[in-house]
């Protein structure tokens with residue numbers, strides 16, 4: 001593609017799509033033009049001027065146009081996104097996408113299609129907005145030294161927790177201000193229940209360790225049930241609570257991954273990742289820790305990442321998924337012991353989860369909690385119980401493999 005003009009078929013003209021029109025208009029070296037834009041509703045008012053002749057609601061106007069040599073897919077519907085991306089790759093058209101929900105569920109099939117047709121699929125924007133975590137994991141960390149990728153991958157929940165811990169707002173007020181500012185959707189469950197972080201973690205794990213894990217097999221607990229009691233508990237210790245996603249090697253041949261609120265002490269890099277920002281800590285043998293910080297969402301930060309992938313296609317860049325064929329890839333396990341704080345009101349919750357050991361126990365008229373050890377598998381299997389509104393679970397971080 002190096003010498004030719006990139007003719008882009010754009011799917012989606014919402015937050016990211018409009019941001020992309022802005023960044024592409026100032027990207028002098030992209031040598032790219034928007035050939036067609038597919039949206040859901042032609043009559044919808046837009047914040048930017050778009051030549052009406054470019055707009056269509058028919059996906060095939062893009063997918064069957066032989067002059068279009070790159071598709072940028074930024075729609076908000078995972079099912080439609082899957083059909084668009086799959087069809088494009090099957091027809092040999094490269095695609096850039098930011099749709100984490102779709103990618104996390106369909107990546108193995110989309111990798112196979114890339115291998116059979118040779119069409120490239122790039123998606124750095126899916127996993128931390130403007131932070132180039134995927135391409136770095138794919139290229140720079142292409143060795144056996146990587147031990148852990150851990151961080152704050154969701155800007156909305158981080159904004160809410162920052163308002164609570166740094167500005168003294170109640171959780172309900174913080175959620176309302178996140179929605180008013182557009183950091184959280186009208187239905188914020190995708191963010192605050194942890195699924196957005198989970199989907200990003202699944203994608204990150206493919207590029208970190210070369211292993212795909214279905215999101216349904218991963219322990220995922222969000223911040224929806226956090227209470228003033230939990231907040232006061234953390235404050236008393238000088239900690240913050242953050243929603244943290246992590247993939248971590250627990251031995252030479254095993255790794256685990258989960259999304260859970262975590263008590264974070266001031267000595268940790270992610271302690272200072274506030275508001276809608278994301279932060280990712282990469283830990284490895286021989287080099288200890290590295291930290292990437294930046295905007296994980298929003299029109300222009302996300303569009304910058306899409307532009308970077310478009311530019312990468314100009315140089316025929318593609319993910320090679322090299323780690324997927326490495327010898328001795330680690331296996332995913334949930335058979336690991338975690339140390340957690342569990343707050344509940346009904347004692348049956350504690351019995352149902354089945355801790356291996358309880359180190360601390362507190363009971364009062366308003367709330368009870370335990371701090372104890374429990375396997376990740378027990379917690380994963382108890383997802384229904386943990387989803388009760390009177391139950392809050394928080395990780396107390398531990399090192400699994402200390403090789404620094």
Ligand SMILES: NC(=O)c1ccc[n+]([C@@H]2O[C@H](COP(=O)([O-])OP(=O)(O)OC[C@H]3O[C@@H](n4cnc5c(N)ncnc54)[C@H](OP(=O)(O)O)[C@@H]3O)[C@@H](O)[C@H]2O)c1
Nearest residue numbers: 012013014015016039040041074075076080098099297298
């Ligand atoms: N917003 C962020 O900060 C951010 C960050 C990283 C990744 N992402 C990902 O980027 C994608 C887009 O997010 P967004 O925030 O820009 O969403 P958005 O503001 O809700 O916009 C979605 C766009 O998709 C269009 N659309 C929906 N279904 C369609 C279909 N079947 N065919 C054609 N167009 C369709 C809509 O058309 P109409 O305008 O006509 O309704 C709209 O323009 C999502 O996958 C999201 O997860 C977003």
